[in-house]
Amino acid sequence: MRLITLNAYRALGIPNVRYIKPEALFAHLDEVRAADWVLFPETWQVNSLTYALRKRIFPNAASYHLGHDKIEMTRAFWGVCPSNTPETLILPSTETGIEQALDRLYFPMVAKEPRNSRGQGVFLLEDRAALRAYAARQDSLYLQEYLPIDRDLRVVWVGNRVVTAYWRIGAEGAFHNNVAKGGRISFEAVPDEALALVERIALALGVDHAGFDLAEVDGHFYLLEFNTLFGNEALNQRGISLAKHILAYLLEQDDDPPQNPPLQEAS
Numbered sequence: 001m002r003l004i005t006l007n008a009y010r011a012l013g014i015p016n017v018r019y020i021k022p023e024a025l026f027a028h029l030d031e032v033r034a035a036d037w038v039l040f041p042e043t044w045q046v047n048s049l050t051y052a053l054r055k056r057i058f059p060n061a062a063s064y065h066l067g068h069d070k071i072e073m074t075r076a077f078w079g080v081c082p083s084n085t086p087e088t089l090i091l092p093s094t095e096t097g098i099e100q101a102l103d104r105l106y107f108p109m110v111a112k113e114p115r116n117s118r119g120q121g122v123f124l125l126e127d128r129a130a131l132r133a134y135a136a137r138q139d140s141l142y143l144q145e146y147l148p149i150d151r152d153l154r155v156v157w158v159g160n161r162v163v164t165a166y167w168r169i170g171a172e173g174a175f176h177n178n179v180a181k182g183g184r185i186s187f188e189a190v191p192d193e194a195l196a197l198v199e200r201i202a203l204a205l206g207v208d209h210a211g212f213d214l215a216e217v218d219g220h221f222y223l224l225e226f227n228t229l230f231g232n233e234a235l236n237q238r239g240i241s242l243a244k245h246i247l248a249y250l251l252e253q254d255d256d257p258p259q260n261p262p263l264q265e266a267s
Helices: 022-027 029-034 043-052 061-067 070-080 095-104 128-136 192-205 233-238 243-254
Strands: 003-005 017-019 037-039 088-092 109-112 122-125 140-145 151-158 161-169 184-186 209-217 220-227
Touching (some): 022 043, 043 061, 061 220, 095 140, 151 220, 151 243
């Protein structure tokens, strides 16, 4: 199996992978065309690889297209699991949008930048002044109800199965639970129903590589978001390597020819 990766770090542990610098992709088109898989492209490369070069990529296009933007992700969640989605408003960043938000959500509320991750661009808004300051920086408002939690659950999904899951526990009084923001991790007492929910949603959306974040409130699980290129700090601490899971999945798929094989050159 011929593998090319555009991200050397995320392909560590996968044998016989050819690394090409992302900016040099189009200088190596012959190698790309000959590859069976292209691993971990940059987001800006997904459409060219998928639609122009007809290559199988990992993570797949669904993982990138939905994971790249919280607005598109939330709309997908509304389609497959509305009861497991926190109340979320997607509104224009106008005075009318602000008034609509005030009519439907209470303070505190959570505001997010649609394209950000690792706890960046997530804010707890306590009052109107904070809402207006957030709106002044955004083209669109992405607002969610505040859930009273002191931890969230990260479920790691690779290929077509859950690999592991762990709680991210925030420091006392902290708003963020992310490991990158100082959250403490625990692999204890992970509920089976949360794993089953992620399995159902990931398969429904066709996502094959993601870290899903869930909140539990009174025994009910809410999907907060997923990150296609999630942090590996907690996995590294636990000695969990994703490489073997990725390789096993690619080998499984290799028995199944791609839906859109590369076009044959004219003879």
